[in-house]
Amino acid sequence: MSILVDEHTRLLVQGITGREGLFHATQMQEYGTNIVAGTTPGKGGQVVLGKVPVFDTVAQAVLETGADTSVIYVPAGGAPDAILEAVDAGIGTIFCITEHIPVLDMLKVVAEVDARGVRLIGPNCPGATSPGKAKVGIIPGSIHLPGDVGLVSRSGTLTYEVVQALTDAGIGQSTCVGIGGDPIAGTNFTDVLTLFREDPETHAIVLMGEIGGDAEERAAAWKAEHMPDVPMVAFIAGRSAPPGRRMGHAGAIISGSGGTAEAKIAALEAAGIRVADTPSQIPGMLREAGYRA
Amino acid sequence: MSILVDEHTRLLVQGITGREGLFHATQMQEYGTNIVAGTTPGKGGQVVLGKVPVFDTVAQAVLETGADTSVIYVPAGGAPDAILEAVDAGIGTIFCITEHIPVLDMLKVVAEVDARGVRLIGPNCPGATSPGKAKVGIIPGSIHLPGDVGLVSRSGTLTYEVVQALTDAGIGQSTCVGIGGDPIAGTNFTDVLTLFREDPETHAIVLMGEIGGDAEERAAAWKAEHMPDVPMVAFIAGRSAPPGRRMGHAGAIISGSGGTAEAKIAALEAAGIRVADTPSQIPGMLREAGYRA
């Protein structure tokens, strides 16, 4: 098994005829992901990637192809509506890759997404890969190895770094999930940990956090309570960040006493989770935490 | 038993220091209703009706008195907010007596009320009385007789007319509920029938409908399916209304083919429900339908 995406995923790509959408749709299809449809208003009736039908609306795409998961490559101005379009059409799991969506727009979107019981990952996230089964988003497929370590991260390329480190060490992954670094996101660390706990094929966890907010602290507390025996290693980016300066992600602001790397590391260690100093330490620390591939 | 209100009700009166609020609060208290608090912003700290504390906010009132039900006598401009204030404060059952609330305001309010799992009766409704236990709203207390007939009505004074007819005929009521005649209401006929079905002390039903909308038709179908054996009599006001003219209630518009008295009567009779020509026929028809007090 795995979480969020797998070989049964019927993927819809929203914005499939755009530059980003088409490039990544190609990559996903090459990885073996089952892309059943794409949408771009006004381009309905086209076929891309050899066999993928394009629809004007998500409702039509779902009706005709049974798509159950969508990934969004729509510019920030249209992305909130694209998420809601997927919700209204009955999509159950939505990945929003788009970055720079205004926070106030996301407040409304997540309220609606939650009310409708839909899973949204992102926005501003790299997506998720269940190695050997499906990849949805923009994580390079080549760095993965199938296995039983679940990875969840707020970052993009830092995720790749760690996946590569795991794969190089011969440690495979069940699913790697990038939840995105925006201040308002559909899915947080705890949500993903909850999914991993239910997955019988995930036997260890790697969590990649960063400064800002308190999602890592909450995840640490939840892990200690709900899955105390699962080996877990974490990493927090931003130890060297000067207080009060933004580091690209809106999420990475240190405000007041909370949200510092020190506070997060302390909370994780208090929950019995080892925190690596460098990504390259993670495979070794996983084994020290009791993980056996 | 009874539905919605009874001797355990801890009632809050919103707008208790206003002319209408104070008049009806007095009537309710005299009937024996347990009024635990009132609210009027800026009048916090006062005491009315001998012992009822007034608060500035519903949140304070609930915190200090444990009110679980509220009745609203706030003018139309402030009534939507008053409903939401009760919802936010954790009130479980809200009666809104206020009339002339704009429809668009109510669309937002009912969406929120539903999302929060709160019961709203009204707006523009006369309230509910469980004879001998409690009365909430504006229905005159003197016309009731405790018993086992449940009454639900879209009208105000027409409700009183029928209650009086039942009482005069020696037929007592478990609970009489006026759901209000506005186009958008918190609770519809079917909702109240569902409550009556769960009430072991309600053994027969009287439903007072009127022209406009299709709530009576839906209630008829529901009754036929879910409580076929319960004696029930209905009345539809507006048989003589000329098509296309409003008759006071915004609800009483005949639009197109639907919503006419004929269509409603046909639907009720098709569901095995007898429809009275006059309010005074109702007690006799209840007995003919198998009701025994």
Next chain:
Amino acid sequence: MKLQEYAAKELLVRAGLPVPPWSVADTPAEARSQAAAYLAAGADRVVIKAQVLVGGRGKAGGVKLAATADEAEAVAGAILGMDIKGITVRRVLVAPAADIVREYYLAAVLDRGARRIRIMGSAEGGVEIEQVAEEDPDAIVSLLAHPHLGLLDHQARQVAFAMGLGDRWKEAVPVIRGVFAAAIANDADLVEINPLAIVRSVEPDGTVSESIQALDAKVTLDDSALFRHPDLEALRDLSEEDPVDVEARGLGLSFIRLEGSIGCMVNGAGLAMATMDLVKRAGGEPANFLDIGGGAKADKVAAAMRLILSDASVQVILVNIFGGIARGDEVARGLLEARSQQTRDVPMVVRIVGTNADLAARILDESGVGIEAATSLDAAVERAVELARAAA
């Protein structure tokens, strides 16, 4: 409150919707000069449309084309004063006739069951939507706007594509959103454009272009929300209303004049309708619907009584009050006040029960005025019908 087409179009324009020019004429001469202007500006023909708040004016001969100013004047003369379903036409709309390529239907309407605003669109425009709904329901696309977020962009796109406007969806989407926006901005229960049309126009230089235009409009406003749109009250067409209705509205009474001889004064709309139903069942004809409302005071009752009596065909008055918020004694005092000012001797049957009914009975009794009292609704109705028959 229903708006005339010309007022409805004004609201569409305010919401940014494309509506061809129009003007309103109260006389054939006005219609003539307006038509002349449109024809001079390049219109092939003009359309003259009766402004009445009932459906089916086209079939009734209330919509005609004219190719010249003379013809426009003649057509307007024929339509003005025409009776359409009991309404006298007092005003016509004049507009250049559109060169219609295709007709569509588009509306935003309050869905009471769903408790949302519903957007409906169809490629089958220009006919009654009820007929389309019956004959070809699949030809209608219909969806519910979000109660908080409104009509979302993707919903507007979905409607546009389903209406068959896919090849001009970027033009259609603002129109669809505009119809919803017009409903929200004006607290309307209904904003209907039928037909919405693709219209062909030829520029002076011979260029032919096509665009979406709203050629007709129906708008119904929520009366309870008029207080926050004081400007919309000015769009009400008083010319079509009974002056008595206008006066009643001023008094805060809900009053509708009907054809019969039994004046009815009741508190509560449901009880008022039921009272009228009983009158009819007993063989009488109600002269009006009148709900005096909840907390009616004596002066309001007296004013209501004067309204009823202003109708010469009223032969008897039936008062049915079930006191709740309304108090019987207040009503009784109002009746006596009205009676004292009454110039015409009309018998009155009064039934007052509920709050302060005893006091009311005493007041009426002690007055010595010949008011017949009844305790049951059935008896009151029966007596009123009997008196009306006697007077006829």
Next chain:
Amino acid sequence: MKLQEYAAKELLVRAGLPVPPWSVADTPAEARSQAAAYLAAGADRVVIKAQVLVGGRGKAGGVKLAATADEAEAVAGAILGMDIKGITVRRVLVAPAADIVREYYLAAVLDRGARRIRIMGSAEGGVEIEQVAEEDPDAIVSLLAHPHLGLLDHQARQVAFAMGLGDRWKEAVPVIRGVFAAAIANDADLVEINPLAIVRSVEPDGTVSESIQALDAKVTLDDSALFRHPDLEALRDLSEEDPVDVEARGLGLSFIRLEGSIGCMVNGAGLAMATMDLVKRAGGEPANFLDIGGGAKADKVAAAMRLILSDASVQVILVNIFGGIARGDEVARGLLEARSQQTRDVPMVVRIVGTNADLAARILDESGVGIEAATSLDAAVERAVELARAAA
């Protein structure tokens, strides 16, 4: 984007909030004339406040009172040019000093955990709210606005009463709603008024009145939403920003200048922070934070490189690219372009993995330019630190 006090106050005024008059001075002479005007208009004293985007300016001596124009000029002269936590004061705000009866705290702030806008109020104003939260948490009232319906009237009343503004709640409610409205209207993550104060004023005729006034303001805008507020970009205070930061923003790069000697160019904010962390851990000091973003093209990479090199203290450049959306070959080409224009000889350690990393390696290899390649992040960091040490 953080706004200076004077810009934040401008947004409050636009939202209808009561703010006493103020002006902005860049020189002591300007401050003098502004102060003179306020004093002439009846102010007892004026307050001169350093305009800097860091907290604690009061304790640092950046806020002073003056009773005369001379004194105002002297005080402004002392504050202008002052260094407050590394920021040079280039501008002061001048305002009549308020006669404060009582101070409160009021803010609308994005609550990331709750995913709502939170309204916070307190009768303990004028001090840091974090201190109140720690010492007397019950003194803070805090509630979440509805994501769709916004801050409801009853919520504003609840805040007003809980803040102890019950006896003037009708005045306080619009202020509380206004703070929320200002956050929504401007896409602000934070709108903070501290202190909000009841201020006493004396009219020329001797009448004393009290009213609620916003005496200070902090506003932080959502950078992702600036595109829909083009007017707000004008409120940005460029004088306080590093010109390099300004240039980076123009290029769409996320860049922050720091104190060290190792220039960092990384794709992705998380990886960029992690790279800096590793540099520091290895004993080096990063000279900057730089995220070149997802789809960075060669010309953007070259521009980023020029930015890094514009800092004379940079002794070595560390490039760490994990290709995903970004393609290694594009980055490599950008590096070569930058190298070709480079006037200063700074060693470069480059690690490119992921999408098109092979191609990137070949491009760099074939270029013959002395760029050190590294395959592991740890090795790259170690080498960069080593080179920086050698250069020091």
